[in-house]
Amino acid sequence: xxxxxxxxxxxxxxxxxxxxDIFKNPELGYKEFRxxxxxxxxxxxxxxxxxxxxxxxxxxxxxxGKEGPCIGLIAEFDAVPVLGHPYASSDQNAAHAxxxxxQTGVMLAVFLALKEASVMEQLPxxxxxxxxxxxxxxxxxxxxxxxxxxxxxxxxxxxxxISLGLFDECAVLLSCHSMGLIDTDxxxxxxxxxxxxxxxxxxxxxxxxxxxxxxxxGVNALHAMTLAISAINALRxxxxxxxxxxxxxxxxxxxxxxxxxxxxxxxxxxxxxKTVEAIRSTEKKVDRALRGAALAINCDLEIQNTPGYLPLxxxxxxxxxxxxxxxxxxxxxxxxxxxxxxxxxxxGDLSMLFPTVEIGISGFKGRIHGRDFGTENERExxxxxxxxxxxxxxxxxxxxxxxxxxxxxxFVPKFTKENYxxxxxxxxxxxxxxxxxxx
Numbered sequence: 001x002x003x004x005x006x007x008x009x010x011x012x013x014x015x016x017x018x019x020x021d022i023f024k025n026p027e028l029g030y031k032e033f034r035x036x037x038x039x040x041x042x043x044x045x046x047x048x049x050x051x052x053x054x055x056x057x058x059x060x061x062x063x064x065g066k067e068g069p070c071i072g073l074i075a076e077f078d079a080v081p082v083l084g085h086p087y088a089s090s091d092q093n094a095a096h097a098x099x100x101x102x103q104t105g106v107m108l109a110v111f112l113a114l115k116e117a118s119v120m121e122q123l124p125x126x127x128x129x130x131x132x133x134x135x136x137x138x139x140x141x142x143x144x145x146x147x148x149x150x151x152x153x154x155x156x157x158x159x160x161x162i163s164l165g166l167f168d169e170c171a172v173l174l175s176c177h178s179m180g181l182i183d184t185d186x187x188x189x190x191x192x193x194x195x196x197x198x199x200x201x202x203x204x205x206x207x208x209x210x211x212x213x214x215x216x217x218g219v220n221a222l223h224a225m226t227l228a229i230s231a232i233n234a235l236r237x238x239x240x241x242x243x244x245x246x247x248x249x250x251x252x253x254x255x256x257x258x259x260x261x262x263x264x265x266x267x268x269x270x271x272x273x274k275t276v277e278a279i280r281s282t283e284k285k286v287d288r289a290l291r292g293a294a295l296a297i298n299c300d301l302e303i304q305n306t307p308g309y310l311p312l313x314x315x316x317x318x319x320x321x322x323x324x325x326x327x328x329x330x331x332x333x334x335x336x337x338x339x340x341x342x343x344x345x346x347x348g349d350l351s352m353l354f355p356t357v358e359i360g361i362s363g364f365k366g367r368i369h370g371r372d373f374g375t376e377n378e379r380e381x382x383x384x385x386x387x388x389x390x391x392x393x394x395x396x397x398x399x400x401x402x403x404x405x406x407x408x409x410x411f412v413p414k415f416t417k418e419n420y421x422x423x424x425x426x427x428x429x430x431x432x433x434x435x436x437x438x439x
Contacts, residue, residue: 004117004390011112012105016382018042019105020375024087026079026094026101029134029157030146032056035077039108039131046112054160055152058131062115068124069171069404071393072354073111074347075103075129076157080136084371097373098136099178099364102381106176106361109386114393123397125404128170133157135346137199137308140268154424155306158346162353163421171401171408172318172355173347174392176385179360180341180368187380188326189336189360191319194312195244197272197344198279198305198427202228202290205300205435208256208263218261219435221299222254225265228293235285243278244342247271247286272344274311291433298435307427312348313414315355317407322357325391329384336360343368352414355407361385 022035036058043050043060050060056077078100082088085095111129114120120127134143134157143155154160161167179189204225209218232247239245249269255262271286273279287303294301326335347358363381366372375381396404415423 001394004113004119004394005387007116008109008113008386008390011109011116012383012386014042015105015109015112016378018108019101019382022104023096023101023374026087026089026096027077028081028092028094028139029078029136030055030143030152032077032133035104036131039104042108042112046115048115053166054133054157054164055146056133057157057161059166060111060129062111062120062127064120064124064126066124068126068397069401069408070126070128070169071396071404072167072170072173073107073127073129073389074173074175075107075131076100076135077104077131077133078136078157080369081138082369082371085373092139095371097369097371099368099373100135102178102361102375103176104131105382106385106389109382110389110393113386113390119394123394125397125401126169127393130161130166132161134160140199140201140306156309156346156349158349159424162349162417167350167354168417170354171404172315172396173350173357174322174389175347175356175358176361176389177345177358178364178368179336179362180343181336181339181360182367184336185334186336187330187334187362187384189339190323190326190357191314191316191337192312192339192341192358192360193274193314194341194348195246195272195274195344196276196279196311196348197270197308198283199308200269200271200286201304201306202267202269203302204265204294205302206261206263206297209261211259211261215261218263219298220261221265221297222262224293224297224299225251225267227296228290231289231293232286235289238285239282240278242274244274244340245272245278245282246342247282270308272342274340276310294433294435300435301433303431305427305429305431307424309344309346310348310352312345312358313351314357315351315407315411317410318355318357321395321403321407322359322388322392325388325395326359328391329388349420353417353420354413355411359385
């Protein structure tokens with residue numbers, strides 16, 4: 001074990017430099033070509049073969065050649081649009097304000113250390129490294145075009161990789177993420193749950209007319225949208241607090257010109273909640289608000305529904321094993337346990353299929369998805385997590401992979417892969433409500 005930690009210390013400076021380079025050169029989902037190229041260079045230097053998958057994703061394997069469980073290490077490649085971030089891209093304001101770049105540094109360092117220390121010569125099974133694209137659910141028109149062109153099948157990178165069967169062999173999945181606990185002394189967060197969500201793209205269609213000379217001849221689609229927003233806001237007191245519901249939206253089109261009655265308006269929204277049932281019940285309320293507003297103004301209404309992510313439920317047995325390794329590097333008082341976050345991620349989808357953990361890590365400054373986000377403490381953001389993930393992998397695979405087998409055998413998936421993919425397809429819907437005919 002000492003050798004692998006020595007190799008890890010040797011590798012970490014280069015892995016951190018690579019991750020910070022990705023931080024300074026962000027790319028949105030399914031556009032992470034440069035980020036992938038940087039990781040490929042590191043894998044080539046270590047003489048580790050890899051496969052390009054899921055359009056801009058990547059997968060590599062360390063295979064012992066001996067029968068045993070497969071451990072999956074997961075990092076995410078993509079950035080998110082943030083105005084004003086010092087490293088925001090000039091074309092789409094992409095910025096690494098969620099910490100995905102640090103995942104790359106941690107998991108790449110772990111993987112390379114296992115290889116350089118020849119760990120798999122002593123242990124059974126495999127370790128697979130996954131760099132997953134397109135976790136941030138944004139830039140959706142671009143992703144829809146990729147789907148239409150047949151380049152991907154799903155808007156999310158992990159959904160795409162699930163559909164390709166890339167995780168099928170894995171007994172457990174390990175990941176980390178900058179934690180949502182702000183201004184605390186915690187260095188790690190374990191067993192946290194997250195909301196799931198669905199996405200809606202809403203279009204109100206009215207009738208154009210001169211806004212000054214003859215507004216009475218038009219049907220104002222902007223009024224319908226603002227009325228819908230007011231109706232949704234009026235619903236908020238009906239959301240049970242224990243469901244942790246969030247309904248939030250942006251206006252993507254508010255009209256065509258000030259001099260005309262707006263004939264078309266568009267908005268996009270997320271409906272988030274702690275459970276699938278709460279998402280569905282809230283979605284019904286929101287749809288009634290949208291339909292009521294369209295009916296009041298007498299607009300046509302189109303609602304395009306896209307499945308987002310399922311709630312994250314981390315596996316208790318795997319969480320406890322990782323926690324036992326984290327305790328080697330920090331006192332129990334620095335570990336947050338069992339919190340719930342109202343954000344979402346596609347690790348939630350994986351958690352319904354495989355024993356999964358996503359450890360919250362510290363070492364960052366600023367607001368998540370904010371212009372001030374970045375690395376503050378490399379030891380907390382990279383070094384400590386890399387060491388306890390190395391320990392975790394070795395613990396899972398020692399004694400013929402007994403711990404990995406135990407955790408996998410006790411896990412009860414919420415979906416089969418086939419049922420999961422069928423559910424994604426079912427949730428892709430487009431609804432159209434026609435206005436009443438004028439007398």
